[in-house]
Amino acid sequence: MQIDKLRGREVDQLFKAILSLRDLEECYRFFDDLCTVNEIQSLAQRLEVARMLREGYTYHKIETETGASTATISRVKRCLNYGNDAYGMALDRIKEEQSNDSKETNHA
Numbered sequence: 001m002q003i004d005k006l007r008g009r010e011v012d013q014l015f016k017a018i019l020s021l022r023d024l025e026e027c028y029r030f031f032d033d034l035c036t037v038n039e040i041q042s043l044a045q046r047l048e049v050a051r052m053l054r055e056g057y058t059y060h061k062i063e064t065e066t067g068a069s070t071a072t073i074s075r076v077k078r079c080l081n082y083g084n085d086a087y088g089m090a091l092d093r094i095k096e097e098q099s100n101d102s103k104e105t106n107h108a
Contacts, residue, residue, distance in 0.1 A: 001084060049076045050087040 003011075021027050031040055045068050052062045059073050068076075080087055 046072065046076050047087070047090070049073055050080060051091055053077055053080055054088070054091060 017030070021030055035043075045066050048066050049062055049068050049072060052065070053073070053076060057065075059070055062068060062073050063070060076087070
């Protein structure tokens with residue numbers, strides 16, 4: 001993993017802080033303090049690009065809908081194909097959670 005070069009106390013602290021967040025509101029508050037608006041938008045954009053690539057969207061459609069550059073789309077695609085499958089893991093969990101929320105709403 002590329003990030004192995006960064007392993008250490010400070011990065012561990014960052015990841016533990018993220019894992020300690022309890023809900024979306026805490027995430028908004030934490031990331032508002034931690035990152036610039038542009039950094040948050042870039043991270044969110046990459047995740048959306050990954051979702052769209054997995055669903056078979058074309059580069060042109062992704063570029064048009066997200067504003068991502070072809071370089072960003074290519075990088076995300078490379079991660080999807082040759083990375084640690086973390087995009088897939090996260091997107092699958094989001095989809096599963098949305099499905100569970102939908103089921104709970106329908107049963108209520």
